[in-house]
Amino acid sequence: MVKRLLIQFLKLLLFWILVFDFQRIMFSIHNWGKFSEVSIGEWLGAFYHSLHLDLATAGGLTILPLLFLCLYGITNQKWVKVSFYTLLFLEAVLVALVHSGEVNAYGEWNHKLTSRVFMHLGNPDEVVRTADYSMTIWYIVYAALELIFAWKLMRWFFRFEPVESTQKWYVRTPVMLLCYAVTGAISFILVRGGFQQIPININSAIYTNHPVSNDLSINSLYYFGKSYLLYNRSEIDEFMPKIDPAKARMLTEKLMDYPRQHDQLFLTNKRPNVVFIVLEGWAAEAIGTLSETKGATPNFDKLAGEGVLFTKVYGTSSTSEIGNSSIFSGFPGVPEVSISMQPEKHRKLRSLNQDLEDWGYGSGYMFSGDLKYGNIGGYFLDHGFDVVKDEKDFPSDLPRGKLNFYDADLYKFLLKEINASKQPFMQCAFTGSTHSPYDQPKTKGQNFTGNEADFMNSVVYADQALGRFMENCKKQPWFNNTLFVLVADHGHSTPSVEVPHNTAFYRIPLLFWGNVIKPEFRGRRMDVVGSQADIPATLLYQMGGNPEAYPWSKDLMNPKVPQFALHTIIRGYGWVTPRGNMTYQMQLKFFGEENFPEEVKQQEYENCYAFLTEVYRYYKEL
Numbered sequence: 131m132v133k134r135l136l137i138q139f140l141k142l143l144l145f146w147i148l149v150f151d152f153q154r155i156m157f158s159i160h161n162w163g164k165f166s167e168v169s170i171g172e173w174l175g176a177f178y179h180s181l182h183l184d185l186a187t188a189g190g191l192t193i194l195p196l197l198f199l200c201l202y203g204i205t206n207q208k209w210v211k212v213s214f215y216t217l218l219f220l221e222a223v224l225v226a227l228v229h230s231g232e233v234n235a236y237g238e239w240n241h242k243l244t245s246r247v248f249m250h251l252g253n254p255d256e257v258v259r260t261a262d263y264s265m266t267i268w269y270i271v272y273a274a275l276e277l278i279f280a281w282k283l284m285r286w287f288f289r290f291e292p293v294e295s296t297q298k299w300y301v302r303t304p305v306m307l308l309c310y311a312v313t314g315a316i317s318f319i320l321v322r323g324g325f326q327q328i329p330i331n332i333n334s335a336i337y338t339n340h341p342v343s344n345d346l347s348i349n350s351l352y353y354f355g356k357s358y359l360l361y362n363r364s365e366i367d368e369f370m371p372k373i374d375p376a377k378a379r380m381l382t383e384k385l386m387d388y389p390r391q392h393d394q395l396f397l398t399n400k401r402p403n404v405v406f407i408v409l410e411g412w413a414a415e416a417i418g419t420l421s422e423t424k425g426a427t428p429n430f431d432k433l434a435g436e437g438v439l440f441t442k443v444y445g446t447s448s449t450s451e452i453g454n455s456s457i458f459s460g461f462p463g464v465p466e467v468s469i470s471m472q473p474e475k476h477r478k479l480r481s482l483n484q485d486l487e488d489w490g491y492g493s494g495y496m497f498s499g500d501l502k503y504g505n506i507g508g509y510f511l512d513h514g515f516d517v518v519k520d521e522k523d524f525p526s527d528l529p530r531g532k533l534n535f536y537d538a539d540l541y542k543f544l545l546k547e548i549n550a551s552k553q554p555f556m557q558c559a560f561t562g563s564t565h566s567p568y569d570q571p572k573t574k575g576q577n578f579t580g581n582e583a584d585f586m587n588s589v590v591y592a593d594q595a596l597g598r599f600m601e602n603c604k605k606q607p608w609f610n611n612t613l614f615v616l617v618a619d620h621g622h623s624t625p626s627v628e629v630p631h632n633t634a635f636y637r638i639p640l641l642f643w644g645n646v647i648k649p650e651f652r653g654r655r656m657d658v659v660g661s662q663a664d665i666p667a668t669l670l671y672q673m674g675g676n677p678e679a680y681p682w683s684k685d686l687m688n689p690k691v692p693q694f695a696l697h698t699i700i701r702g703y704g705w706v707t708p709r710g711n712m713t714y715q716m717q718l719k720f721f722g723e724e725n726f727p728e729e730v731k732q733q734e735y736e737n738c739y740a741f742l743t744e745v746y747r748y749y750k751e752l
Contacts, residue, residue, distance in 0.1 A: 138199050139192065139313045141287045143320075145280075146188035149222065151177055152279050153229045154346055156272050160233045164342045172338055176347040179337040182323060183349040186330050189320025191221050191351075196317070200310040215284065222280035229350045230273040234265045242345050242353045242474065326500065327533060331471070332356065333502035339514050341477060356471070366466055369701070369716035370746060371739035378747075381740035385692050386684070390671075394687045396438055396642065396651035400674040401489060403612040405548065405603075406558035407596070408457065410450065410565050412618035414441075414637035415627045416589050423626060425575070426589045429597030430639070433616070435653050437643030440686060442659045444636045444695040444706055445620040451504025452698075453619030453662060454560070458482045458513070460666035460683030462745050463698035465716065470509040475752040480679040481513035482666050486556050489675075492516050494551065496544055497560040498524060499534030506560075517547070531569040534562035537592050538571075541599035545606075553608055560619070563595070564588045581625050609645065615669070616641040617662065631722025633704055633711040636697045640665070659693040659706055660686045682745060696741055705738035712738070 154176060158165065165173060198214035232243035323330020335347040414420040419431040420441060446456040446463035451470040455461055459479040461469060469476045483493035494517035501507030501520040510518045524535050524543065534540075544559045551557060563570040568584040573594055576587035596616075603609050618638035627634040640662075667683035670676065677683060684691050695706040699722065702715040710726035712734075726734045 135199055135309050135313070138288065139196060139316075142192045142195060142199075143185065143188045145283055145287050146191055147181070147184050148283060149225065149276070149280050150180065150184045150187070150349060153225075153276060153350065154180070156275065157229070157233050157236070157346060160268065160272070161236050161342070164236075168340050168343050172340065172343055173346070175337060176343055180335050180347045180349060182330060183332065183335040183347075183352050185320050186323050187349045187352045189317040191225075193314055193317050195221075196310060196313050200307065214288070218284055218288075219277075219281065222277060222284070225351050226273045226276040226280070228354045229276065230269050232350050232354075233272050234269050236345070242348060242350060328500050328503045331502050331505055332473075333505045333508040336505075336508040336511050339511050339516075341473070341512055344473075344508065344512065366716065366746075369465075370743055371735075373736065373739045373743055375743075375747075377736075378740040378743045381737055382744040385694065385737060385741060386681075388684075388688065388690045388692055390685065390688070392685075392688045392690070394689060395672060396648050396654075396687070397613065397672050398646050398648055399611070400672075401554055402644070402646040402673075403554050403608055404486065404491075404556040404669075405612055405614045406457070406556070407614065407616045408454065408558065408560040409592070409596075409616060409618045409639070410561045410563070411585070411620060411622035412564060412589065412592075412639055413622040413624050413627070413635070414618075414639055415624040415634055416586060416622065417639055420637075420639060421624075421626065423586070423624060426578070426586055427593045429593045429600070430616070430641075432597075433600065433643050434639075434641055437614075437641050437647055438651055438654045438656060438687075440640040440656045440658065440660065442657055442695075442706075443617075443638055443640040443664075443686075444633070444659075444661045444697050444704075445618060445638045446662050446696070447698045448620050448630055448636070448700075449504065450560070450619045451506050451509070454504075454506055455479070455509060456662040457617060457619070457665050458510075460663045460677075460680035462661065462663045462682050462696050463703075464742075464746055464749050465698045465701060465703055467749060468504055469749065470505045473505075473508065473512055475749065476509055477512050478752045479513075480666075481510075482669065483513060483515055483556055485666075485670060485675055485679070486554075487514065489554070489673075491554045491556050492551055493556045493558075494518070494547055495558045495560070496520070496523075496540065496547060497534070497562065498530075498536070498540040498543075499562045499565075519543075519547075529571075531563065532567055533565055533569075536570055537561045537563040537595040538598070541595055541602075545599065545602055548608065549606065553611070561592060561596075564592045564622075578625075581628060582623050585622060586625065611646060612644050613646050614641075614643045615665070616643065617665065629722075630699055631713050631715075633706055633713060633723055636704060638662070656686060658686050658691060659695055659708055660684060660691075661695040661697060682748075694737065694741070696738070696745070703738070703742055705734065707734060707737075709734065 195214055195218050198210055201210045228243060235243055332348050332353060336344045338344060416423055417427045417430055418424045419434045445453055447453060451468050452463050455470050458481045461479055493515045495510045495515050496519045499521050507518050507520060521534060528535055528539055540559055540561060548557050568588040570588050570591045573591050575590045578586035617640045621636045621638055663682055664684045664686050666680040667677035667685045668687055671685045693708050697704045699713050704713040709730050712724040713722040715722060
């Protein structure tokens with residue numbers, strides 16, 4: 131009895147895997163023209179790389195049918211069998227409807243079916259007028275084919291035979307309930323993707339820099355469900371500040387209107403190698419040269435005295451995936467939105483590696499933890515990074531923390547990766563030892579106590595690892611023609627600023643460093659107010675590029691650049707200018723901080739509201 135249930139459970143999982151793979155075949159046939167640059171091997175790879183996400187989806191779909199399988203182990207009544215078939219078929223209908231819609235929409239949208247469909251369903255006359263007859267016919271055909279396949283497979287896999295047992299029903303009942311608890315727990319583990327700290331997400335199915343192959347690999351129902359949750363969370367219109375759209379556009383255009391040409395060029399040549407170090411959670415208030423907190427960052431402080439340091443740059447949010455998309459795509463933060471989790475939107479943004487690629491640069495990104503968090507890995511693959519590596523690419527026998535391998539080892543592998551790169555290159559590393567649980571190796575100088583002591587002591591370790599890395603870089607033949615860009619992904623609580631309602635919580639370091647910095651610019655401290663989103667325009671202008679593909683990014687080296695920074699807080703936003711700052715929680719209608727002088731307060735409010743609503747409008751239209 132128990133053995134039969136376990137076999138049926140495995141059959142349920144296999145049933146869904148086969149249904150999903152049949153759908154991939156249907157998708158490929160209908161959209162085969164989009165696979166012109168995809169090899170057969172890569173196409174087949176989608177069926178392998180999809181397994182984790184397929185199993186997660188299958189785990190969720192098995193939970194209710196399993197209940198009826200367990201009930202059938204207690205009673206042989208016909209209604210149990212009918213209920214099982216009915217429920218499983220209804221799930222198959224849902225899966226087929228979602229996927230058939232995706233097959234048809236992909237030709238026009240070039241991305242998987244998302245919550246965007248709800249906007250169209252809200253206007254059914256639009257759907258009727260824009261969908262030609264062939265789309266309707268193909269939708270019905272694919273839905274019918276997938277349902278026929280599912281029905282045939284269902285009838286073949288699940289043949290209910292009478293349960294023959296000498297045990298009484300009151301004995302079988304607790305046994306079956308225990309079996310359901312165990313198999314249900316296994317299903318939940320599958321939904322989560324395992325026991326690892328970060329649950330599974332769409333990144334686990336992304337394996338190439340061809341978006342169509344990744345879209346084939348990503349489970350359609352999982353993606354649609356995730357999109358629906360994001361849709362519910364990111365529809366924040368009712369909480370957005372109220373401002374006339376025409377006025378919002380006018381004020382935003384005025385904010386971004388400044389003469390682009392200037393002579394503040396700090397590079398000795400326009401085509402250096404570029405190395406990005408994205409520093410996990412390095413808050414400005416933790417760094418000696420940027421705050422009153424001394425002793426944690428002597429190596430960074432030394433580098434700051436030799437490069438171009440921006441002292442009033444703010445993280446666009448408080449999470450890593452948003453910080454990364456801002457750094458490389460120049461996109462500001464939007465409350466409750468992680469654009470890296472929405473490939474159908476973030477693929478329409480430009481990324482720095484794409485500009486550098488036009489000049490012959492190779493590109494790589496490395497993290498010693500799990501890049502499926504926030505779909506960071508998927509974001510970089512979708513944007514054409516040549517190499518994207520995370521913890522799976524590190525030797526498994528290395529000592530490591532709970533979340534990731536240590537910064538010292540990350541830098542060793544980064545150096546190895548750079549040395550194997552053809553010049554010019556853009557190589558990027560994302561550190562992790564300053565993230566909780568702060569289980570980095572102990573080292574000298576970790577003498578902080580009191581509030582945020584664990585974080586501060588982790589910064590001590592991370593700073594030492596950074597210093598050793600830079601010393602090793604100086605010995606390499608490519609060093610003299612390399613620009614290093616050091617920037618944090620977001621802020622963090624520090625002994626002086628603990629709460630994320632304060633603007634200072636979001637202030638982060640941004641440093642350009644290397645022998646390619648002209649001598650007259652070394653040690654320069656730039657007190658201009660800006661954000662991570664301003665990095666693309668700033669860097670590209672120094673390299674002689676065109677920043678127009680980054681409409682929200684400002685050139686912070688420009689003496690006439692408008693000074694402001696928009697950032698998000700939990701369910702809210704913040705605004706910083708040389709005249710003051712504020713943070714506002716939209717749902718609670720609460721100012722966490724506000725210190726603009728009365729005579730400019732209304733103007734600053736309107737500028738903030740205008741810029742935020744225009745960024746949000748841009749996001750929704752992507």
